[in-house]
Amino acid sequence: MRRIKLRILKRRNDTMTFRMHGGVEVVLTGSHFRSIWTWLLVCWICGGANGDAPLPNAKPVPAMQVIPLPYDQASFQTHGVELTRYHFGATLRRPFLFPINGPTGRSYTRMGHPHDPITHSHHNSVWISHDNVNGHSFWADRSDSQILHRKVIRYDDTGETSAMVCENHWIAAGQTLLIERRRIQVQSVGNQESLITIQLDLRSASEDPVTLGSTAFGLLGVRMAKSIGVHDGGGMIRNSEGNVDEIGPNGCFRKPARWCDYSGPVAENQNGGILLMDHPGNPGHPTPFHVRQDGWMGTCLTLQKEIQVTQDSPLRLSYRLYVHAGALEHDELNQRWNDFSKTQLWEFEP
Structure with missing residues (x-):
């Protein structure tokens, strides 16, 4: 927003004289003081007479930016308004995204289960983890395993998207099992709606293979806001195959x-x-x-089949979240997936 500067030259009874940039004077008298239209006119004139000097080498400011913050955080913003924030401090069990702000300016996710905050403290808004990596759980907070952020590799800002690339180590019983590279890209699609794409590359940290065993927990989890949940807020769950709600034959x-x-x-x-x-x-x-009526939603990567990861055969994955206004029709949701399906798995630099 442009700041308007006015210099008051005279003020006598019901008359006020202003001097603007360039020496232009405006005199307001009588009822002008009480007219909002008069003040809007003055602001418009002053705005046109802005005193900023031209910057011949000025470059466009990206609409989307990722802003590094203190305490190991990064804020993804569109025109200065935060869409989400990435937390990656060394004391955390795992990095996560919170809040996930929607068009109302409120977060569509929360930290922890609304009715069981202790044993479900690992529900960190939007997060990556797994419950069975060589028999070790990276899922629950009561485990001593940790997905430890090691470094930010790069930040990127463009007109439409912002992104950051990080390296994480999956450590259990004092041993690094997996080395993960993670790319988080956020795109504003108008009306403070956003697309959040999370791309992963996981490799064994040693010459030994690492097994992601069978489990329903992992690799990506989402803890919805309490008001969105079916149980607490009367929300709705749907999938691409026409299934509705959590339980029942459909x-x-x-x-x-x-x-x-x-x-x-x-x-x-x-x-x-x-x-x-x-x-x-x-x-x-x-x-x-x-997916549950209590507001929990996640992907089950190895529910049906375990996956082995080596240094030469990494696990590469891509997920996307569309943060949207309203309860959208099936066709519109399906179109968002169609757009996502045309993207390529990210090629991380060696």
Whole structure:
């Protein structure tokens, strides 16, 4: 917003004289003081007479930016408004994204289970982890395993997207099992809606293979805001195959799908939700979704089959979240997945 500077030259009874940039004087008298239109006119004139000197070498300011912050955080912003924030401090069990702000300006996710904050403290808004890596759990907080952020490799800002690339080490019993490179890209799609794409490359940290064993927990989890959940807020769960809600013969629970959407109330008379998409290049696509009425949604990468990871055969994955206003129609949600399906798995630099 442009700051307007006015210099008051005279003020006598009901008359006020202003001097603007360039020496132009404006005199207001009588009822002018009480007219909002008069003040808007003055502001418009002053705005046109802005005193900023030209910058011949000025470059466009990216609409999307990722801003490094203190305490090991990075804020993804569009025109200065935060869409999400990445937390990667060394004391955390795992890095995560919070908040996930939607068009209402409120977060569509939360930290922890609304009715079980202690044993579900590992529900960190949007996060990556797994419950069975060579028999070690990286899922629950009561485990001593940790996904430890090691370094930020790069930040990128463009007109439409911002991104950061990080390296994480998956450590259990004092041993590094996996070396992970993670790319988080955020794109504003208008009206403070956003696309958040998380791309992963996981390799064994040694010459020994690492096994991601069978489990329903991992690799990506989303803890929805309390008001969006079916149980607490009267929200709605749908997937690409036409399944609805959690349970029942037509429920979404652990059903393979290309995408799963969780929508519900986010403010008075306003709905919103998150569409979680599985890339067709991911192993086991379409993935089963572990989704609950209490507001929990996640992908089950190894529910049906374990995956072995080596240094030469990495696990490469891509997921996308669409943070949207309203409870959208099936066709519109499906189109978002179609757009995502045309993207390529990210090629990380050696």
